[in-house]
């Protein structure tokens with residue numbers, strides 16, 4: 001209870017969201033679980049109005065950058081896959097969900113006789129760290145009585161809504177039972193693990209450091225001068241949030257960023273980097289472009305780690321270009 005009130009204070013949520021003022025929040029085991037709990041609450045609220053027979057009319061919305069868990073959870077909650085809207089985003093829009101596109105999708109569904117129930121928002125998508133503009137999007141959602149969320153720490157304005165969903169028979173009850181069973185037999189340390197984890201992160205990663213403007217992070221800049229001179233190849237580091245860095249070897253701007261050749265170069269670079277055993281990187285595809293990605297938001301990651309990783313990228317790019 002104490003731990004979940006801390007982030008509520010940092011986010012400046014009204015007291016009504018905390019244990020001080022009301023029934024407080026919940027640290028869910030996973031984001032998927034938080035989405036499931038709230039989606040079922042939204043589904044059941046809508047079904048009391050439209051009737052259970054019309055469950056196939058319920059529609060849900062998220063950007064195409066949203067984690068795949070959203071689609072899975074919708075299926076578990078019985079939302080027809082025909083009514084899961086994955087709204088396209090663009091590079092020029094920073095891959096965030098456009099309120100205009102959301103409204104267009106919602107209005108088309110209403111015209112087709114569907115019932116919008118849920119909007120999944122992101123503050124830092126997994127692949128692109130895109131941030132959805134919460135205020136205008138929630139305005140559209142509220143106009144149509146939708147719920148919205150993507151989180152692990154879950155606060156609800158009306159705790160009764162959450163309680164109602166937890167008491168639904170079926171999948172959720174079975175899931176809750178399984179979690180209770182697991183916790184009973186895994187002991188105290190596990191039972192309190194989510195709170196302990198949040199406590200550890202907060203204790204280790206001073207909130208003041210988190211609040212530094214992103215431009216003060218040294219690894220934000222694009223720093224490809226050395227390698228740019230080598231055979232028209234231009235490596236870039238792009239960082240749209242503080243959590244992850246995207247990097248890659250890209251051909252000159254006049255060439256096609258999404259070409260097979262570019263992808264082949266970056267796949268080779270990724271393999272080379274990971275084989276060194278010094279840094280572990282992964283990849284993502286952003287707007288069809290293959291990009292290397294690595295996390296820098298961990299509590300123990302420091303400037304020197306990011307600088308070393310960047311040196312390694314450049315070393316790999318140089319080696320790659322000498323042999324291609």
Ligand SMILES: Cc1ncc(COP(=O)(O)O)c(C=O)c1O
Nearest residue numbers: 030031032033067069124125126
């Ligand atoms: C933005 C986002 N949403 C949802 C998830 C799924 O989280 P979980 O595995 O906790 O259910 C992730 C996991 O990386 C994520 O990054």
